[in-house]
């Protein structure tokens with residue numbers, strides 16, 4: 001089950017598509033569900049399937065195809081660092097290494113306190129602001145330096 | 159510094175938080191192109207003619223003439239037709255569409271309204287890259303503004319032309335930038351490219367006639383309508399009309415987007431981007447996004463920034479993403495990262511791409527880590543041969559082309575890696 005606020009947002013998305021094409025809203029419905037629940041458990045996806053009148057398998061297909069869906073519980077904050085070539089030329093790997101060192105975790109790992117999960121990302125379409133990282137899919141941080149990473153982690157640790 | 163005419167970002171001030179809003183766009187003569195069309199009753203065919211005259215070519219990568227593409231849409235079709243804007247900007251090095259959408263969103267909306275008018279379309283979608291949430295929210299606000307002001311919806315500006323526009327947010331899949339994968343994605347499916355033919359103009363979104371254009375392509379249209387196709391063409395070069403945003407990234411002092419006329423020398427662009435960082439020497443440049451062949455610095459310095467000049471130099475203008483690499487860059491490592499990207503992003507439908515991208519990555523990876531064999535260089539070429547031209551979509555080619563070009567231009571460096579088990583730079 002999702003909250004009434006989430007359902008309202010999903011309804012807003014459904015209204016963008018032809019009446020018989022509710023399935024088109026599946027990507028945003030999953031994103032909204034993930035925002036509420038933190039990750040996409042089977043029961044959440046089954047609920048979305050029912051809500052949109054889709055077979056559950058069709059919803060799983062979408063959830064597993066796109067990179068930004070969390071298919072397992074993650075830390076409270078998912079930090080995705082872009083290490084693709086343009087960012088790497090401007091310190092993308094240094095940022096990734098610094099975050100790894102600060103949090104004592106590697107890519108695809110979560111800190112023991114359940115606060116942070118670190119991910120390696122592909123180009124976010126922001127290479128001019130390199131190095132960039134993304135917090136919980138929504139907050140993009142640009143021109144990252146070690147100091148700024150310190151500040152960010154401190155802010156999120158509160 | 160030389161001042162060029164701008165058609166996309168003229169008068170845009172990104173430091174002002176309200177500059178993007180409709181009232182400010184209107185002050186920059188925004189929405190006067192669609193007003194001109196509707197009040198002068200310019201026919202849809204004349205609009206397409208004007209775009210043809212402008213020699214505007216698709217800014218998404220393939221450079222297909224836009225006016226011609228628009229003329230493929232069936233005219234007498236009774237049912238629904240769609241236009242779709244490809245804002246799924248994910249080609250490494252490209253970040254221009256994001257700036258158009260966050261700093262000048264209404265120029266995109268106006269461009270899409272004009273396109274819809276020209277092709278007799280009532281509904282459009284704008285598919286926005288997953289990682290740029292703020293930009294998606296900005297577009298949602300801008301669309302609402304346009305609707306409230308009567309530029310979107312039924313009977314636009316009191317005419318009998320109606321058009322609605324909706325934003326669709328992607329969620330992290332490079333392949334959805336491929337136009338038919340993007341259509342599948344809007345339909346709520348995995349983003350796996352379709353076979354072509356049938357082309358989207360006949361069988362597109364929900365099986366209906368559809369035209370897909372890049373963000374920058376649509377955003378170029380209002381200027382063309384206001385100033386005329388010929389004027390636009392004159393800003394650039396024959397067959398390469400207008401101005402274009404180039405996203406400059408990598409080893410320069412001022413990475414960012416620069417709008418310059420087609421045919422501007424690369425050296426001028428490099429200068430605008432503040433020159434080489436730390437005064438180092440330019441070693442190599444990928445002039446059109448990561449999928450395009452790399453060129454050595456010396457060749458780039460002799461090249462102009464337009465479709466035909468870059469093609470003559472041996473690469474492609476692509477999306478206009480200019481990735482600059484200085485003398486400290488290891489080309490093997492650079493290629494390793496790009497090969498990993500294509501391996502990671504292959505949708506897995508075709509065997510040559512799914513398996514081949516994995517092979518390419520593993521071999522470049524072993525060369526980078528001092529475990530390469532001399533035969534690997536031919537093997538890489540051979541694998542690239544077996545991918546290119548044998549797949550459903552162009553991601554296969556995009557994975558193969560950089561490999562060939564890197565080995566062609568920087569063969570010595572690969573050999574050094576294999577022989578000495580370490581980097582040359």
Ligand SMILES: Cc1cc2nc3c(=O)[nH]c(=O)nc-3n(C[C@H](O)[C@H](O)[C@H](O)COP(=O)(O)O)c2cc1C
Pocket residue numbers: 215216217218219220221222244245246247248249332333334335336337338370371372373375376551552553556
């Ligand atoms: C793997 C792949 C990724 C692509 N990514 C994009 C993209 O992010 N943005 C884009 O506009 N076109 C992209 N394209 C090109 C589109 O398929 C299509 O040609 C383009 O959107 C057409 O618009 P245009 O004619 O205005 O350039 C991509 C193509 C391929 C094969």
Ligand code: SF4
Pocket residue numbers: 333350351503504505506507508509511512549550551552553554
């Ligand atoms: S070429 Fe690659 S990405 Fe394109 S359809 Fe085939 S497997 Fe998918």
Ligand code: FES
Pocket residue numbers: 082083084085086087088122123124125126127128130132250251252
């Ligand atoms: S390479 Fe990092 S945002 Fe493009």
